[in-house]
Amino acid sequence: MLVLDVGNTGVTAGRYRAGRVSRVRRRDTGRADAGELRAWLTPSGDAIRQAAYASVVPEVNPLWRDALAAAGFSSVLPIGPHLDLGVAVDYPRPETIGADRLANAAAAARRYEPPVVVCDFGTALTFDVILAEKGYVGGLICPGLPLMFEYLAERTALLPRIGPGRVSRVIGRSTVGAMRSGARLGARGMVREVIEAVRADLDAERLSVCATGGQASWICGDMDIEVDPHLTLRGLGIIGERNPDRFEGM
Ligand SMILES: Nc1ncnc2c1ncn2[C@@H]1O[C@H](COP(=O)(O)OP(=O)(O)O)[C@@H](O)[C@H]1O
Ligand SMILES: CC(C)(COP(=O)(O)O)[C@@H](O)C(=O)NCCC(=O)O
Ligand SMILES: [K+]
Structure with missing residues (x-):
C-alpha cells in the first residue's frame, strides 16, 4: 500500500509491504494543484491501489483525496484513534x-x-x-x-x-x-x-x-x-x- 504522511512542512510518501518501507519521497506541504499531486503520487510501474494516510493539516485533505482518486487509488484509510493501532490508547480525548x-x-x-x-x-x-x-x-x-x-x-x-x-x-x-x-x-x-x-x-x-x-x-x-x-x-x-x-x- 501507499503510505502518506501529511505534515505541516512536508509530505512524505512511500510504499509499505510486510513491515518495510521503500521508495520514499518528499515534497513541501504548501499549495499545489491536484494534477501536480497526482503526478507525484503515481509511482511508475506500481499497481498499488490502497493508501493509508495521516494528515495533521485538515485544510489540504480534500486536495490529497482528489489527487489520490485521480492517481487511480481505489480505497483510502485516514488514520485515527478509532482504528486498531496494535497499541492501546490511554488518553482523555x-x-x-x-x-x-x-x-x-x-x-x-x-x-x-x-x-x-x-x-x-x-x-x-x-x-x-x-x-x-x-x-x-x-x-x-x-x-x-x-x-x-x-x-x-x-x-x-x-x-x-x-x-x-x-x-x-x-x-x-x-x-x-x-x-x-x-x-x-x-x-x-x-x-x-x-x-x-x-x-x-x-x-x-x-x-x-x-x-x-x-x-x-x-x-x-x-x-x-x-x-x-x-x-x-x-x-x-x-x-x-x-x-x-x-x-x-x-
Ligand atoms: N530527509 C531529510 N533530510 C534533512 N532534512 C529534512 C529531511 N526531510 C525533511 N527535512 C527537513 O526537516 C524539517 C521538518 O520536516 P518534516 O519532518 O517533513 O516536518 P513535518 O512532518 O512537520 O511536515 C524541515 O525543515 C525539512 O526541510
Ligand atoms: C503536534 C503536531 C503539530 C506535529 O505535526 P508536524 O510537526 O509533524 O507537522 C501534529 O501532530 C498535530 O497537529 N497534532 C494535534 C494535536 C495533538 O497531537 O495533541
Ligand atoms: K511528523
Whole structure:
C-alpha cells in the first residue's frame, strides 16, 4: 500500500509491504494543484491501489483525496484513534491526538521494548510515550527547528532566514554560525531534559528512545538515540495492515 504522511512542512510518501518501507519521497506541504499531486503520487510501474494516510493539516485533505482518486487509488484509510493501532490508547480525548503521533506509537510499540519515547523532529518537536500495559499515554509538544529558524528571522531585523547546516564550533563566530549552534544545541538540550524528566516521571530504570522526522539525524546523530527515519510511514503501514476492512472507497 501507499503510505502518506501529511505534515505541516512536508509530505512524505512511500510504499509499505510486510513491515518495510521503500521508495520514499518528499515534497513541501504548501499549495499545489491536484494534477501536480497526482503526478507525484503515481509511482511508475506500481499497481498499488490502497493508501493509508495521516494528515495533521485538515485544510489540504480534500486536495490529497482528489489527487489520490485521480492517481487511480481505489480505497483510502485516514488514520485515527478509532482504528486498531496494535497499541492501546490511554488518553482523555484520543480524537485530538495528531494522526502522525498515532502512527509513531503504532510503529514504536512494535519495534521497541516499552517504555519507549518517540522524538519526532517535524515542524513541531513531539515526544510520545508508550508504556507496556497502557500503550500510548501522551507526550510533549515543543517548537521544532523549522519554527525556531523561521520565527527568529521573522521577529528580528538582522537575523537571516536559514536552515540547518554544518556546525563546526560551539561558540559561533558569525551570525549564521551562532544561530546554527544555538538551534542544534538548544534542541539537543531539550531532548536530554525531556527524556530525563520522562524517565523520572515514569520511575523507569530503562527507557527506549528513538527519533524520527526531517532533522532527527542533525540533532541526535551521535546521541544514544536510535534514529529511525521512516518510523511514521512504517506505523501507517502497520495500521493499514491491521484494518483491511476500514479502507474507504473513493
Ligand atoms: N530527509 C531529510 N533530510 C534533512 N532534512 C529534512 C529531511 N526531510 C525533511 N527535512 C527537513 O526537516 C524539517 C521538518 O520536516 P518534516 O519532518 O517533513 O516536518 P513535518 O512532518 O512537520 O511536515 C524541515 O525543515 C525539512 O526541510
Ligand atoms: C503536534 C503536531 C503539530 C506535529 O505535526 P508536524 O510537526 O509533524 O507537522 C501534529 O501532530 C498535530 O497537529 N497534532 C494535534 C494535536 C495533538 O497531537 O495533541
Ligand atoms: K511528523
